Amino acid sequence: MFKFILNDAANYVRSNVREFSLNAVRWLPQLPQLSPYDINIVLRENEFVYNFPVDGVIRSYETNQLGSNSPCEDSRTEASLLHRNGFICGIFDGHAGAACGQVVSKRLLRYVSAATLPRQVLREQMKQGAGSQSFLKCHNDNVDFVSEIKPIYEASFLKYIKKLTETPQRDVSSELVEAFLELDQGLSEEALDSNDMRTMSVALSGAVACLVHIEGLQLHVASTGDCGAVLGVLDPKTQQWQPKKLNIEHNADNMSEVRRILSEHPKEEHETVIRNGRLLSQLAPLRAFGDFRYKWSLEIMQQKVLPLFGKHAMSPNYYTPPYLTARPDVQQHELGPNDKFLVIASDGLWDFLSPSEVVSLVGEHINSKKILEPMRLPEGDITLQQISNQLAERKAGLTRKPVDQNAATHLIRHALGATDYGIEHSKISYYLTLPKDVVRQYRDDITITVIYFNSEHIAQLHSGADLSGITAPVA
Template sequence: MRRCTSEQRGVSPDVITRAFVATEDEFLGLVQEQWRTRPQIASVGACCLVGVVCNGLLYVANAGDSRVVLGRLRSPFKEMKAVQLSSEHNASVESVRDELRLLHPSDPNIVVVKHKVWRVKGIIQVSRSIGDAYLKRAEFNQEPLLPKFRVAERFEKPIMRAEPTITVHKIHSEDQFLIFASDGLWEHLSNQEAVDIVNSCPRNGVAKRLVKAALQVAAKKREMRYSDLEKIEPGIRRHFHDDITVIVVFLHSANLGLRTPVSVRGGGELSGSAIF
C-alpha cells in the first residue's frame, strides 16, 4: 500500500485497488512456487478489509464479508447511530449472486445452495478474497489438491476476484469511531448493538469487549454457558462460532486537518484496538 501510494503520489480508489491486486499477485506467486510441495496452499484465502484516512476522507476497501461500521453522534438527542460504510461479497446477498451470474452467464451452477446457504460453486460463501487460488487459476484446480476444494469442470475465467469494493466517506465532527470486524462478530451482533457497546464502555479494551459480547451470544445460541465455550480448544470451537477479529478506531477532529496520510494497522488472534 505504501509503495502504491508513493508511486501515485497520494491516496485514491485506484491506488488502493492496485495495492490489493499487488498483494494478490504476490500471494499467487507464492502458491505457484510451493504448489508441488504444499499443494493445499492453493486453498488458502482471506478476506481483506482496509481503511485509510487522508485529508479528512476515509477510504474503505473490502474484498470479502468483513465490515466497517461508523458510530455517529446524531442531534438533537445526541444518540449514537450505527452507519455501515462497507459492502460485503457474500453469496447470501442477492446482489452478489446477481453479479456472479452476470459475470458467468454460461455457468448455471456459479451459485448454488449447499448446507442451507448460498455458496459460490457450492464451495465457498465469499465471492472476493486474497488467495483461494484454486478458484482463480485452473492450474490449481486439480490433484494433488484435496477433492473438496476442486471444481468439477475446468474453467478459463477466474471464479473469484481480489478487487475490492471501495467507498469514500468525508469525516464529520459527529463521526466518533469506527469498528472494523470480520463476519464472526456480525454473525452475532447487529451494527447498532456493536456501536452501543463501544459507546458505553471505556476505550481501553473495548475491542475485546465486543469479542466477548459476540461469544456470549454464540454460547446462548448453543444453550451453553460462556465459561464452558471458553474451555473448548480453538480448532474445535470453529464448530460453535466463526473466528472473530476486531479493531476499533476512535476519530479525533484534530486529525482531520492533517495533510499527511494517516493510517492505522492493527491485528491479533482475536482482537485489537487503535486510536488516531
C-alpha cells in the same frame, strides 16, 4: 455420544445464533465452568492498545482477537505510514487454513503504503534501496517471514513498486484496488514459479480482507469478502449513537454480487456457479485473496494442482474459470467532528451483533470509561455544592463501570455472553470450554479493531486552522 449431542446443539445455535439465549445454553451438555477470573484471562490474552500523539486525527486504537480454529485463521495488522502522516490497518479472515490470511495481513499493508505514496517520493526511496518495510511502521507485529520465503516475497514487492514508478499517480481508491489485485496476482505467480509447497499452500488457502487507510480527513475502506466496517457517529442534537456502514459483504446474501458472478459465466452454469449459498457449492465468501483453485485455468489445475493434491482439489462443475476475484469495493468518507470511532471486525463478531448494536456498545463503553479517569474540577470559581454534585455523579456512574478497559474485549464479551438480562457468565463459559473439534460449529474466530478519532482536531481542520500534523504521526 457426547459429540453427537454437541453437534445437534450446534445445528440449533447456527440457525438461531442471534436468539441464542441462556435457556438454549442450559440444554447443552454440562461442561467445565470457568471462573470469572479464568474468563478474563482468556478474553484479554490478545489485547493491544496504541495511543497516538495528541495533535492528530486519531487518538488511539484498541484491538483484540479470540480464536476458535486452531490455529486461529484470523489475522490483524496496524501501522503508521512513513514519509507522510497517515495510518493503515486491516482485519483478515482466512479459510482452508491460516496461511493465506497470515501472508496477506503482512504484505497488503506494504503494497498499499507504497502505492499511496507520491510517485516522486517513491522513486527517491527506490534510489536509496527501499524494501517492503520502508514505507510503514507496524505497531503490533514482531514476526517476519521465514528466511526461505522472504526473498520470494521481496522480489515480488520490488517488481510491484517498479511498476508503480512507471504508472501515473491515481486516486487513493484506484490505488487500493490495484494493490489488492497486484498482491493476489503475485500470490499466483509465486506459487506457480517457485515450486515451493509453502507458496502453493498459501495460494490454495484463502482470505477475505477489510483494510482501512486514513490520511488527513480522508478515510478509505477497501473490502473483499465478508468482514465488516462500521463508523460510530454521535448525533449532536439527540446525543444518540448512529451506525454508518462503510462496506458491503461479498456473499450469497448480496444479490448484486450474485448477479455479477452469474453474468460472467454461461447460462448453462447458472444452477451450479452458486449453490446452497456458496461458490461452486464450497466457498462462502464470493471474493477473496488466494483460493486459486477457483481462479486458475483448467490447464494449470490439471498440470500443477491435481498431480500434487489429487482430484478432490478441483471443485465440481469447474468449467469456465475464474469464478473468484480479490477485487475490493472501496468506500471513501471525509471525517467530521461527529465521527467518533470506527470498528472493523471479522464475521465472527457480526454473527452475533449487528452494526447498530456494535456502535451502541462502543458508545456506552466510551461514556463508561470516563468514570475511570481522574476527577477534574472546572476552571474558575466553584462552590462546595458543585463539587458535591460532581462527586455524587461519579459515585452513581460507578454502577456503569466497564468490566473491560479495551473496547474490543468489551464487544467480544457481549457477543458471547449477552442475554435479555445482561451478560451471563455461564453462557460465556460454555462458549470458551467447548471441545476443539466442535467449537467452530458454534462460533468463528473473532478479531476486532476499534479506532478512536480526535474530534477536536478534526473540528479544527474543518474550520481551516493551520495545523502541521493532520493525522496520527509515528510516535
